[in-house]
Amino acid sequence: MPFRFIEHCLSEAFTSMRRHWLMSMAATVSAAISVAIFGLLVLIVLYIRSAVIHESEKVNHMRVYLHNSVTEQQARELQRRIQRWVLVKSVRFVHKDEGLKEMEAAMGDNISLRNLAGGNPLPHRLDVVAVNFEDAVECAKRLERLPGVESVICMADVVRQLSRIFGLVRLCGLTLVIITALATLTLIANAIRLTIYARREAIRIMQLVGATIWFIRAPLLLEGLVYGLIGGAFASLMVYGAHTSLLRLVETNKILLTLFHVAVPNWHFFASLTVVGLIFGLLGSLSAVNQLVRYLS
Amino acid sequence: MIQLHNVTVKFKGGIVALRDASFTVNKGEFVFIVGPTGSGKSTVLKLINRELLPTSGKVIVNGINVATLRPSQVPFLRRSIGFVFQDFLLLQDKTVWENVAFALKVIGAMRSEIRDAVCSALQLVGLIEKWDAYPRQLSGGEQQKVCIARAIVNNPLILLADEPTGNLDPDSSLEIASLLERVNQRGTTVVVATHDKYIVDFLKKRVIELRNGTVVRDEPEGVYRGALSLH
Structure with missing residues (x-):
């Protein structure tokens, strides 16, 4: 059959x-x-x-500039706090001196920022990497609301x-x-x-x-x-x-x-x-x- | 074999095709259902074949109430019923042999079984010589014989014929009537819906006359006269 x-x-x-x-x-x-x-x-x-x-591997990076009044200890405390977020892949603390060196390197050898009046004007910084680019916008918004955060620079528009x-x-x-x-x-x-x-x-x-x-x-x-x-x-x-x-x-x-x-x-x-x-x-x-x-x- | 108990069939729009019709057809009987066009003859055949369901009443075929059959069981009921059409309904691209064999092929019969059954059916209708002819090469009477061969190839218990001589000349009609009688003599119950006076009067079998869906006459060895008187 x-x-x-x-x-x-x-x-x-x-x-x-x-x-x-x-x-x-x-x-x-x-x-x-x-x-x-x-x-x-x-x-x-x-x-x-x-x-x-x-x-997105480039745009899910964010730079979080802290207030000048924020000490290194407070900044490291903030780093640990952010690290626990699900949206966040990694957080790196950048001391203001390191930040200055990076800036000098970026601006070229012929410019020195060390002799500025009043010393290093840069605040401490946290470099945050979101898990994926779609979450970067949300992550940036949350970072802006944290105490001690002066500004967050991320490529939000590009991401959006x-x-x-x-x-x-x-x-x-x-x-x-x-x-x-x-x-x-x-x-x-x-x-x-x-x-x-x-x-x-x-x-x-x-x-x-x-x-x-x-x-x-x-x-x-x-x-x-x-x-x-x-x-x-x-x-x-x-x-x-x-x-x-x-x-x-x-x-x-x-x-x-x-x-x-x-x-x-x-x-x-x-x-x-x-x-x-x-x-x-x-x-x-x-x-x-x-x-x-x-x-x- | 076939019982209709107070069967009424109503179509959409209130048209009544059959009205409280009751009769019994015994095993091995030959019955003519006569009446003018629209009297309900074809409706009776469709009820037996379960192409139609009664609006009320019961249709019992071979001990089975056809209304209670599940759709999946209907093909098995139909394997015990052969059907002959007025317009033959032969497949034009198939030979006589293939047309008859088709009925067995589509129910999954074995090849050897098909060969023997087709051979014997064609012998019965007298068309074995023309097994490889195509329908268009045959006369109307011969085409109807092929249709009958296809209907009986499965050795059905019942043979239903709807106006089998409607498209034939009187000589061919009598030939078909004789053939149907031969099928009946082999033990098959034959029910023929017709308004062909010649074959009814020729065979003198039981006649059930319908008028506007009602059974008005049931004679054991009847003739067509009753139906004629209606015109």
Whole structure:
């Protein structure tokens, strides 16, 4: 029985695909395009996310300048307190003398700040690193409220901007993916509906001679799965090709290369696109076949 | 074999297809259901085949109340019922053999079982010589014979025929009537819904006449005259 069942499903599904080759091709091509768009969007999101994370290593650093009245002991006490925060990765105490040296080093050898009237004007400082860049803004706000803190310098605006861009890309990507997915599902469902219409007599006969509902619907589901599978496989090839070409293109551009070397997807990513196609095919055919099942019951 | 107890079928919009109809068809019987168009003949067949459910009353087929059957059990009921259509409903891209075999293939029959059963069904209807012909190469009468072969290939307990001679000339109609009688003689209960006077009068079997969904006549060896008088 299982062998005959499989034989029946394969023969019915492929016969129907051969007869309605134009609709079958439309469904397959549309599945390929949607899955390719899906794959490209995921790639873009992946790269932007990786780039953002890469850059965030710089922007999640904060400099906390303390009041001049804060002693070294009080500053170290504050350091221990901040270190206990979940949002904080590390805190380093920078003595005001060390701060002065850093400033001199940054300004160049020909400028000396040691002979300033009144001695070292700099306060003690804490260098805080947030766990991730998304938390840096919140962390900076909390640091500003601490007693003894004069000011907090962090690249909050950059962080906010990056967060916003990243969120926007994710939202646009998701919207596009949903739209293309719906279009694909509709096309695959329509291809199956056409098959059902073309095979209405055979389905009626099957229904009347006592074929089980699975015997009737399995070939139709298989047909949808094949559209999705072939479409998904083509899409993964397209995305792989586009990705490889793009990498070759940016190989000569150092700025772009810093972005693109971050997260190169492996073959699992491209294989999973075929699975996405398969899922599209299954869902599209399920929606059409369920209508038929409701009608038959 | 088939029992209808006070069966009423109402469709949406208040149309009553069958009104308090009751009758019994015994095992091995041959019954004509006659009446004008819209009298409820096809509704009776659809009730027996569980394509329709009664609004009220009971339909018992082979000891089973069809209304209580779960959808998953319906195919198994239908395997004991053969169905013959007025418009033959043959698959045009399949040969005679494939059309008949299709009925067994889709219920998962073994290949050897299919071969033997198709051979014997085609022999019974006299079309074994034309096993590899396509429906379009056959006459109307021959196409109906293929339809009958497909309906009986599974050795059903009941054979339902809905206007089996509706598209045929009188000679072919009598041939089909004889064939249905032969099927009946093998022990199959045959129920034929028709308004073909010739075959009813030719076979002189039990006649149940419907009028506006009501059983108005049930004669053991009837003729068509009652139905004619309605026109």
